[in-house]
Amino acid sequence: MTTEIIIQAMVTGLMMGLIYALIAAGLSLIFGLMEIVNFAHGEHLMLSMFSSFWLWSLFGLDPLFSIPITILLLAFCGIITHYFLIRYILKAKMLIQICATFGLSIFIRSIAQLLWTPDFRNVDKPLLEGRIEIGSVFIGQPQLYASLVCLLAFFGLYWFVTKTETGLALQATAQDRHAAEILGIPSNKMFAIGWAIGLGCVGVAGGMMANYFFIFTDVGINFALFAFVAVALGGFGSIIGCLYAGIIIGLVESLGGLLIDPSFKLLYVFAIYLLVVIYKPQGLFGRY
Amino acid sequence: MDSKLAIAKSEPIWNTNVRVISIIAGLIILLFALPLFGMNSFYLHLFIMIFMHAVMAQSWNVIAGFSGQISLGHGAFFGIGAYATSFFYMEYGVTPWISIFFGMLVSAIFAVLIGIPMLRLSGHYFAIATLLIGISFQVVFQRWDLVGAASGLWVTMTPEDSWSALQFHSSKAPYYYVFLIFFLITFFLVWLLSRSKLGYRLRAVRDDPQAALSLCINVSNYKIIAYVISAIIMAPMGSLFAQYILIIDPDRVFNIEISIIVLLITVLGGIGNVWGPIIGAAILVPISEYSRIYLGGTGGAVDLIFYGLILMIICIFKPNGLISFVPKDILERKKQR
Incomplete structure (x- = not known):
């Protein structure tokens, strides 16, 4: 076991962790707003990957360029979910x-299985390909850009929630729905916006x-589980907590896989979850 | 006050509503007589599945409906029961009639081990933790060589029908009676539980943990008791299922679909109500079996689409389940005031 392998695992874990962080941020936003855990989050992630895949396979649009469309589709999906x-x-x-x-998660997953069969798919020859080498550490380009975009989107989200007027209205609704309504913030509209943004994050991820992950109908389950863990770890409702929690989970997953046994990745993350929720139930950065 | 207490104490535990008792007795006799009318093996299978799922859902009902903790990985106990029984039967030749109790014991131990740390959590934290538990068990059993890893256990078959090995190859009718008896016993015991002191305390824990605590009810202990009871109900169904299909593998007995369907049956029938799981199972299991027959080849997930849809519709329009359609005076005992 050389230092390079460990560094390599840490870099991989870090890049994965940033993606978990963004997925978890969407979940956390929705939870913070209306105290509902979206158990269909993984299925929404699956939908966004499929949207990207179909735009590529039907219209030849590279996943990199179809991201705005995917975000819009997922935001729309979020509004529908809220409305219906x-x-x-x-x-x-x-x-x-x-x-x-x-129930929504079962519904989406099985509809997807019926429509698209449970086959594994991937995008052939995307624009982002290859890898770069720093010292003796290899970094896949698609992974690198994915994590950077996720980080960017994360800070975009953070800026939106803390600095813009709509974001502040969201926070007000999260803190006290009725008081916010008295001040003229329509909570129903805020919830719809929250869902749109939350799932928009998933759309980015x-x-x-x-670009590089296999696309299949059960892809979301693991990501959703890790996102749940990240949200609990970061503290339900805390957005910035998700960033640290996501990175911790990514690192635990990849280092645990390297040092112990890769087939039990889920168990390491689970152990972290149990430790945190038992000894610090409000999460590492929670506001509750 | 004292006189009311005296009345309450003098009330018989049996439901004084004679009409309901006679209906139930009639149904039980009918269920015992059904195979005598020469049902074919498909209908026997259908009824076996209904009994099995009703009991499984009842198990979930005890933890979620009575004590209010939502377990999304309850299939784990089903799998533990199946594996424990088959393992002891195959390795040591213990008759399934005894190894069913091993299965119950092992799942009770696991329920305590899981329950002590996890039932300090509540609400979403507990739901997510159980989701992880369910999947962790599947992951571990897929890689555990002692119990056949991913290929599972093939229960040793006896050459002929045998009551001691609980295997019947010529007819499904004996299985029908075994499942029916377990079904009746479970429902009777849970019915007793629901109106015992323990049942009321569990519901107090569900409805208001703070108030329960102030009445000296140790909330987390009672949650663990509910979890253990629920695991003990679930495990024999896994054991019997293993004897019924004679092959178990992690993808089948630890499948997340088991955790989904017990939840769905209970929510559909009426959560927190003893009779809910029967209604839910009697409706959902035929849907599932028939959709497997008629739509089976087309991706295999059609019944799951229905499940998801039904679950959402029930949650939106009838959160108390189909049991809320039944008039209240049938369910409640006659007022003695």
Whole structure:
């Protein structure tokens, strides 16, 4: 075991972690806003990867250029989700909320399996290809750019939520729905915006990952699990916490895989999750 | 106050609603008589599946409906039961009738081990942790050589039908009776549980943990008790299922679909209600079996589409499940005031 291999694993983990962070940020935003965990988050990620794939395979659009379309599609998907499902369960018991989004996840995944079959697909010859070599560490170009774009999108999101007027309105709604309504912030519209942005983040991550990741109908499950863990780790509702949590998870996953056994990656992340939620239930950066 | 307490104590535990008791007794006799009318093996299989799923859903109902903790990885106990029974049967020749109890014991131990750290969590934290638990078990069993890793266990077949090995190759009717008896026993016990002191305490924990705590109910202990009971109900179904299909592998008995369907059956039928799982299973299992027959080849996920859709519709329009269509006076015992 040389130092280079460990550095290599850390770089890989870091790049993966930035992607987890963005996916988790979308989840965290939605949770912070209306205290609903989107159990269909992985399926939305899968949809965004497929959107990228179909735009490439039907119209020859490179995943890099189709990202705006993917984001718009996913944002639209988020608004639909809010309008047809979430709107009705806002006041329901938590159990019903979990079951509803869980049902949505089953629904999307099985529809996708019916329409597109569970085959593995990938985008042939995307613009981003090859790798760069720094010292003895190899970095895949698509992975590198994906993580950079995700980081950028993450800071964009952070800027949006903390600096713009709509973002502040979102925060106000998150803090106290009724008080915000008294001040003339329509909470229903804010929820729709929250869903659009939350899934838009997933659109960015999925669109960039379509460059190098296999695309299949169950792809979202692992990412969603890691995103749940990241959200719990960073503290439910905290966006900046997701960044650190995502990076921690990426590092644990790749270093654990390297040092112990790659087939139990999920278990290491799970162990981290249990440790954090038991000893620090509010997460590392949580506001609750 | 004292007189009311005396009335409550003098009330028989049996439902005084004679009509309901006679309906239930009639149904039980009918269920016992059904195979005598010469049902073909498909219908026997259908009923076996309904009984099995009703019990599995009841198990989920105990943890989620009574004590309010949503477990999204309940299939783990099904798999543990299946593996424990088959393993002891194959390695040591223990008859399944006894190794079913091993299965229950092992899952109870696992439930305690999992429950002690995890039931300190609540709500979303617990749901996510159980989702991870369910998948972790599948990952571990896929790579555990002692129990056949990914190819699973092939239960040793006896040459002939045998009650001691719980294997029947010529007819499904004995399986039908075994599952029916387990189904009746489970429902009777859970019904007793639901109206026992323990049942009320569990519901207190679900409805308001703070208030329950103030009444000296140890919230996390009761959650663990509910989790263990739920695991003990789930495990024998795994054991019997293993004896029924005679081959178990991690992808089948630890499948996340099991965790999904127990949730779905309970939510559809009526969560927190003893009778909910029966209604849910009687509706969903035929849908699943028939859609497998008629639509089976087309990607295999058609029944799951229905499940997802039904689950969302139920959550939006009937959060209390189909049981809320049944008039209340049938379900409740006669008021003695």
